[in-house]
Amino acid sequence: MTMKQLKKFIDHFRPSRHIMIKSWFTTTFIVVASLLFISLGSQIFLRNYFLSHALTRAENNTASTAQAFEGALSSITTRFVDICGTTEFKNKFSRIRRCKNEDYTKLNSDLQDTLHDLYVSYSFIRSALITSKTGMVYHRFSEKLFTTTDYTLGNQAESICGITILPAQTSPFLDQQTVIPIAIPLTYMENTTIVIVADSVESSDAILFLLLDAEMVRDFLHTYSNRSLEGSYYLLDSGNLIADASRTNTKLPDSDVFRPLPNRKDALTIEQKDAYLILNRIGNRSLCLANLISMDQLLSSLHTIQSYLYLAILVVLLTITVGTLIASNLITRSLSKLISAVSAIENQTYDSSQILTQSDELGQLSKSLDSMYQTIQQQIEQIKQERQAKYNAEIRLFSEQINPHFLYNTLEYINMEVYSNHNKNASMMIQNLADFMRIGLNFGGELISISKELAHVQAYVNIMNYRFSHKICFTSDIPKELLSYEILKIILQPLVENSIRHGFGLDNSSSYLDVPSIKIEVYRDDPWLYLRVIDNGSGIDIERATQILHTGTDGQKHVGLNNVYQRLVFFYGETVKITFSSIPYYENIVQIRIPFIYPIPDFEEEHH
Structure with missing residues (x-):
């Protein structure tokens, strides 16, 4: 395959040329x-x-583990009280206070039962020993000291206040195991029957050390813990590390990771970098259990769900891609046939044999296209016939607006003037009637200049004045620049006719208090043009006039009011507004508001 053929093949499948590829790209993009x-x-x-x-469950898990360890410490404390709170131990303790080197062996032998009872009082107590201020160390015979030790087993004296859990250290015995010492400073008071716990090392006479097996403590904590919700356990005292109880030999975190638990709180969760530190107080002590659990461990179950989610997304994407290609291919086949039919219509070679026979939406579209084609052909012929008819209809429009009685009465009056040899009056009336008819017809056009519309009204008023002895005073107030502006024809004469017939009652030869006056005002207030017919007649029934304006109901035969409004709305749109105001025998106003369009569009070109 040459490069030219390859380019042609690729160009054939460009998205701009195939709706199938377009729809695939569009659908794929939207789906992705x-x-x-x-x-x-x-x-x-x-x-x-x-x-x-997960964090809530980890907090609950840490709390239950801390509660279990608190129970273990309470059991150890209770056994200590049971064993050392006797008169027998008091007597032995009084000997410890004043023991000399020669009495050590005998006293240590007498303390074996007590030390053994303390040793077996709880499962993870590895050893028990007593140190005295005289430098003696009392321990079980089965355990041998690895090195000599001091009164506090190497711990700071000020760190021991009452019953105190000390930081983990190496056992002073030969096994050298890691132990967690519980230091209990004891003192002897003469006026009591038992040995009591001293507040500090200085006020004590001896210190009882219960050495907890650090590995067994760790196993104990993890026995009561849910493995999936535990991180690394640590025992803290006032924020200081007491023992590392983590399941694996992980690297200890930096010291600034651990925080002291506030005095008034029994639990606290602190967000660290990529981890959470969960603190729970153990009893009423400053001791607390810390669970340092990583974010990955908390979200371990989410990773599995994410894998399934990615797999589901991939399957959905592949399914939609294949489905889109198949559906697009089916659609484009029918669309190609429709495009051919449209091209045939354009080239005037279309026939009904090109209709799609399928019953789906494209088939319906094809049938609608054929029906539209047939309808258009019929309408083209009909339009040709209607163009000629429209001209004739427009000529008839004005004739339909003329009150036949007005025409008959005018002709009859002219006849009477001729018969009476009033030839000048008859001639003037014929001239005004001719002007009235000629301007009204306007050669079938819809638009007329304001000056011609005013002349049309003037011709009508002149005719009426000839008939009624020149009673009507007709004036106008129109800016010169608006006289050539074109408006819809025959919109002022029907309103003037209403003023004469109903405002002045001249049709029935009634008398009138003042000289009948009609004034036409036209002014522009962008974006509107206002046309006003003002008379001093008997007034307007505004409610009735408004009803006639919008519904055409004409109880008193108001000439053409609804017709004027309908024609204005048809030509200018719904923004047309006709309003009324009335002060009888002073000023009655019919105001027309139409859009001021300049230059006015050629209405006849648009509609012919």
Whole structure:
């Protein structure tokens, strides 16, 4: 395959040429964007959800573990009280206070039962020993000291206040195991029957050390803990590390990771970098259990769900891609046939044999296209016939507006003037009637200049004045620049006719208090043009006039009011407004508001 053929093949499948490829690209893009959005949103939601729930369970797990360890310490304390709170131990303790070297062996032998009872009082007590201020160390015969030790087993004297759990250290015996000492300073008071716990090392006479096996303490903590919710356990005292009880030999975190638990709180969760530190107080002591659990461990169950989510997204993407290609291919086949039919219509070679026979939406579209084609052909012929008819209809429009009685009465009056040899009056009336008819017809056009519309009204008023002895005073107030502006024809004469017939009652020869006056005002107030017919007649029934304006109901035969309004709305749109105001025998106003369009569009070109 040459490069030219390859380029032609690639160009054949460009998205700009095939709707199938376009729809595939569009659908794939939308699906991928939607899936990415859903994936991101679901991951954020699931992460927060799993983290919140896992953290709550880890807090509950740490609390239950701390409670179990508190119970163990309470049991040890209770056994200590049972064993050392006797008169027998008091007597032995009084000997410890004043023991000399020669009495050591005898006293240590007498203390064997007591030390053994303390040793077996709880499972993870590895050893028990007593140190005295006289430098003696009393221990079980089965255990041998590795080195000599001091009164506090190498611990700071000020760190021992009452019953104190000391930091983990190496056992002073030959096994050299890691132990967690519980230091109990004891003192002898003459006025009591028992030995009591001293407040400090200085006030004590001897110190009882219960050495807890650090490995057994760790196993104990993890026995009561849920493995999936435990991180690394640590025993802390006022924020200081007492013992590392983590399951594996992990590296100890920096010292600034551990925080003291506030005095008034029994539990606290602190967010660290990529981890959470959960603190729970053990009893009423400053001792607390710390669970340092990583974020990955809290979200371990989320990783499995994420894997399934990614797999599901991939399957959905592949399914939609294949489905889109198949559906697009089916659609484009029918669309190609429709395009051929449209081209045939354009080239005037279309026939009904090109209709798709399928019953789906494209088939319906094909049938609608054929029906539209047939309808258009019929309408083209109909339009040709209607163009001629429209001209004739427009000519008839004005004729339909003329009150037949007005025409008959005018002709009859002219006849009477001629018969009476009033030839000048008859001639003037014929001239005004001719002007009235000629301007009104306007050669079938819809638009007329304001000056011609005013002349049309003037011709009508002149005719009426000839008939009624020149009673009507007609004036106008129109800016010169608006006289050539074109408006819809025959919109002022019907309103003037209403003023004469109903305002002045001249049709029935009634008398009138003042000279009948009609004034036409036209002014511009962008974006509107206002036309006003003002008379001093008997007034307007505004409610009735408004009803006639919008519904055409004409109880008193108001000439053409609804017709004027309908024609204005048809030509200018719904923004047209006709309003009324009335002060009888002083000022009655019919105001027309139409859009001021300049230059006015050629209405006849648009409609012919």
